[in-house]
Amino acid sequence: MACDKGFSSSFMLLKPEEVGLFDLFHILFSSKLEEKKFVDCPEGTVTEEISFRRRWLIFVSILAQKLLQLVSKPLSVVGSGIEMCLNLVSVNRNVFVLVINCFRGVVVKPDKTSATFLSFIGNFDKRVELDSTIKYDDAKYHAALSMMASKASYENNAYIETTVRDHWKQMEFLGSFDFWNDYQQKATTQAFMLRDKSSDHDTIVVAFRGTEPFDADAWCSDFDISWYELSGVGKIHGGFMKALGLQKNVGWPKETKQGDGHPDLAYYAIRDMLNKLLSQNDQARYILTGHSLGGALAILFSAVLALHNDTWLLERLQGVYTFGQPRVGDEKFGEFMEKQLQEHNFQYFRFVYGNDMVPRLPYDDKALMFKHFGTCLYYNRHYEVKVVDQEPNKNYFSPLGAIPMIINAFFELIRSFTIAKTKGPDYKEGTFLRIFRIIGLVFPGIPAHSTQDYVNATRLGSSDVFLLPKHTSSHEDVSSLQV
Numbered sequence: 001m002a003c004d005k006g007f008s009s010s011f012m013l014l015k016p017e018e019v020g021l022f023d024l025f026h027i028l029f030s031s032k033l034e035e036k037k038f039v040d041c042p043e044g045t046v047t048e049e050i051s052f053r054r055r056w057l058i059f060v061s062i063l064a065q066k067l068l069q070l071v072s073k074p075l076s077v078v079g080s081g082i083e084m085c086l087n088l089v090s091v092n093r094n095v096f097v098l099v100i101n102c103f104r105g106v107v108v109k110p111d112k113t114s115a116t117f118l119s120f121i122g123n124f125d126k127r128v129e130l131d132s133t134i135k136y137d138d139a140k141y142h143a144a145l146s147m148m149a150s151k152a153s154y155e156n157n158a159y160i161e162t163t164v165r166d167h168w169k170q171m172e173f174l175g176s177f178d179f180w181n182d183y184q185q186k187a188t189t190q191a192f193m194l195r196d197k198s199s200d201h202d203t204i205v206v207a208f209r210g211t212e213p214f215d216a217d218a219w220c221s222d223f224d225i226s227w228y229e230l231s232g233v234g235k236i237h238g239g240f241m242k243a244l245g246l247q248k249n250v251g252w253p254k255e256t257k258q259g260d261g262h263p264d265l266a267y268y269a270i271r272d273m274l275n276k277l278l279s280q281n282d283q284a285r286y287i288l289t290g291h292s293l294g295g296a297l298a299i300l301f302s303a304v305l306a307l308h309n310d311t312w313l314l315e316r317l318q319g320v321y322t323f324g325q326p327r328v329g330d331e332k333f334g335e336f337m338e339k340q341l342q343e344h345n346f347q348y349f350r351f352v353y354g355n356d357m358v359p360r361l362p363y364d365d366k367a368l369m370f371k372h373f374g375t376c377l378y379y380n381r382h383y384e385v386k387v388v389d390q391e392p393n394k395n396y397f398s399p400l401g402a403i404p405m406i407i408n409a410f411f412e413l414i415r416s417f418t419i420a421k422t423k424g425p426d427y428k429e430g431t432f433l434r435i436f437r438i439i440g441l442v443f444p445g446i447p448a449h450s451t452q453d454y455v456n457a458t459r460l461g462s463s464d465v466f467l468l469p470k471h472t473s474s475h476e477d478v479s480s481l482q483v
Helices: 021-026 052-070 072-091 095-104 141-152 157-167 216-223 238-244 266-278 293-307 311-316 331-344 399-423 431-439 451-460
Strands: 010-014 171-181 186-198 201-208 227-230 234-237 285-291 317-323 347-353 375-379 385-388
Touching: 010 052, 021 052, 052 072, 052 216, 072 095, 072 216, 141 157, 141 186, 141 201, 141 285, 141 317, 141 347, 141 451, 157 171, 157 186, 171 266, 186 216, 186 238, 186 266, 186 293, 201 266, 201 293, 216 238, 216 293, 227 238, 234 238, 234 293, 234 331, 238 266, 238 293, 266 285, 266 293, 266 311, 285 293, 293 311, 293 317, 293 331, 293 347, 311 317, 311 331, 331 347, 347 451, 375 451, 399 431, 399 451
Parallel strands: 201 285, 285 317, 317 347, 347 375
Antiparallel strands: 010 227, 171 186, 186 201, 227 234, 375 385
16 A cells, blocks of 8 residues: 555655666666656656755665665574584583584574573673663663663563563563564564663663664665655655654554554554553653664654644653764754754663664765754773764774774774773673774774673763753763774
């Protein structure tokens, strides 16, 4: 069913499934994209000739999505195989014991549904326990809890439930969910919920899962630079809206019918659960969080609440904590969200570690219109933090920035061998992450996106940045933090 885009005042949608080989390369030589069948936009949306740089980005977006669709199944098989191998070594203690067990015929086989099975991302950082030194009255308590929840969201239901129930004391597991993407016609969005409750507080945490390395559908959402413009709100990344629950036939209605033979849509299901849970206690609040794509869904969730004028839920929102989050919308969208932050008095902290490339995408330039907003907490490799207006090297790909990034990646690799001695055994890095850091010597922004560094940042970074007055930031020079 074609999407009724009446909810959007303007839009530009890329349809890679309708692009042939000739069309793909013709993008680079034709500036009249609105005439192409694979670009859906209202007549007159593109009134000027599109620059070559913008056409190049559209070309890359469509090509990436087509390649991902082509390799979706083999990529999933490869990912499952790598995860199985990593867990095979883990459940048999190490490679040496695994070899001995093979000869003895007593190899322990991992169970993908068990509470001990770790995802590819989970194998980078196997920490389960919360930092016992960070108490509820510590200003960074919610940041540390949010990052651990964001990390746990990559795992299976049994792992998450066991972690929350047995390791995170006084917390209640509320469920782990797979949500429907109406455009991909699959349940490709995941999130889980927990309740942190004691005599002096009652906080519900909603953690959205980020992009898994071998999930082609999630990568398609990331690479899809389509956008919708919502009247009075601004232009928003189309791929993220689809992942959160945008519907083909009706867009973003305030109410919708769920359960038509497929899993529920993320936004509507989570909103309804929050309404029910928060109504049980007038003092209860909730937090939205996520790493990578999950961070984009977290802040976008609050934006759709604002679109629907859901004042009650917005006023119960304590804060949004995102880690390595990509850009979600344009400058107008940022201004709209800044107004919501002030009007409904909730906090939004956007964590960026070092040279992480994901927060620097999609581009913030004349070819694309994506902009960040809110309080940016930028951490260097020493986990020193500053509140900044914009992370340094905002678009990542910079010839002048390449050498400093490689140098920084080298020192991060050195740090992986020393951090356990300087910071304690909880910060020890395994062989798998060290191999990943070696890759960072060529692609510095990839290992910097790991959950390990963001967990470290929330634990080792200063609490002072969370004590700043709401909705203000100190626009400091970040040059000293780049290496």
